[in-house]
Amino acid sequence: MDKKIIVITGASGTGKTTISKYLQDTYHIPSVITHTTRLPRDGEKNGVDYYFETKDSFLKNHYLEKVEYSGNWYGSSEESLNKTWAKYDAASIVVDTKGAVSYKEKYGDQAVVIFLEVDLDTVTKRLADRGDDKKRLQARITSDEFLRDLQIPTELAGKCYKIINNSIKATQESVNNILKIEKIK
Ligand SMILES: Nc1ncnc2c1ncn2[C@@H]1O[C@H](COP(=O)(O)OP(=O)(O)OP(=O)(O)O)[C@@H](O)[C@H]1O
Ligand SMILES: Nc1nc2c(ncn2[C@@H]2O[C@H](COP(=O)(O)O)[C@@H](O)[C@H]2O)c(=O)[nH]1
Numbered sequence: 001m002d003k004k005i006i007v008i009t010g011a012s013g014t015g016k017t018t019i020s021k022y023l024q025d026t027y028h029i030p031s032v033i034t035h036t037t038r039l040p041r042d043g044e045k046n047g048v049d050y051y052f053e054t055k056d057s058f059l060k061n062h063y064l065e066k067v068e069y070s071g072n073w074y075g076s077s078e079e080s081l082n083k084t085w086a087k088y089d090a091a092s093i094v095v096d097t098k099g100a101v102s103y104k105e106k107y108g109d110q111a112v113v114i115f116l117e118v119d120l121d122t123v124t125k126r127l128a129d130r131g132d133d134k135k136r137l138q139a140r141i142t143s144d145e146f147l148r149d150l151q152i153p154t155e156l157a158g159k160c161y162k163i164i165n166n167s168i169k170a171t172q173e174s175v176n177n178i179l180k181i182e183k184i185k
Contacts, residue, residue: 002110003085004184005032006092009100010116011149012070012140013127015165016094019116022172023092027185032080032093035061038072042131065095065102070143074099090184096145101155112182113160114175115152122166 006023008016023029035051037058046052053061058073066075076093084091095103103111118126120141127137140146152160163174179185 004090004182005081005103005107005111006090006184007100007103007111007113008092008094008116009097009113009149009160010165011118011123011146013123013130013132014116014118015126015168015171016116018168019114019165019171019175020092020094022175026172027090027179028088029090029092029184030084030088032076032084032091034074034076034080034093034095035063036072036074038074064106065099067096067098067145069096069145070140097149097153097156098145100160101153104156104159112178112184113156114178115156115160115162116165116171117150117162118165120150 006029008019010016020031024031033047033051035053035058037053037055040046040049040052044050055073058075061075062077062079063075064078064081066073074096076095076099081091081093093103097115100113100115104113124141127141132140152162161178163171165171
């Protein structure tokens with residue numbers, strides 16, 4: 001079987017991490033851990049949620065793609081993906097839409113892109129309920145990157161699955177169907 005990378009994208013708070021956890025828990029599809037210079041949120045652990053980096057240590061790694069998002073750097077490495085593919089046929093990764101475009105361009109049909117959409121009021125409430133710091137939340141939801149990621153980028157038009165993540169149950173059903181269509185599980 002061709003190795004697959006399930007690229008989960010969409011604006012901050014649309015449920016990308018929730019879906020990657022669902023893939024891990026239900027289908028044993030592991031998530032490729034990415035690197036960031038942002039500080040950990042309550043409960044986040046180094047090597048589990050992210051590799052947390054300083055600005056200096058971030059620059060020392062080699063990335064397949066890297067982006068600046070709302071004032072912090074994020075990057076993912078080809079080496080991490082290849083290590084995961086050595087053990088599993090499918091992996092997932094959570095990235096912004098710029099990262100998703102990079103994966104689609106590099107991996108073509110091997111990259112199954114899922115774009116999550118939630119309306120602005122709902123996503124703002126979910127981020128506040130998640131416990132995001134009020135000042136940072138305000139900066140994030142007004143950032144160019146957040147506003148850009150509310151819509152599918154033109155490069156991915158017709159090349160990704162869109163799920164409107166209103167109900168978690170319905171979203172999980174949509175994910176199950178995508179895995180069937182893509183013959184992943
Ligand atoms: N369908 C849903 N209904 C209600 N709450 C949801 C739903 N999906 C996710 N959530 C909640 O919304 C919050 C944001 O979800 P999550 O952290 O998965 O988003 P994200 O896209 O990974 O965000 P970020 O990019 O900022 O890391 C979480 O508290 C999560 O539990
Ligand atoms: N292009 C990439 N985007 C990434 C990567 N790791 C995470 N992300 C995305 O950044 C924003 C902000 O994340 P947060 O955890 O601070 O809320 C979000 O859209 C992530 O999906 C990466 O390596 N490359």
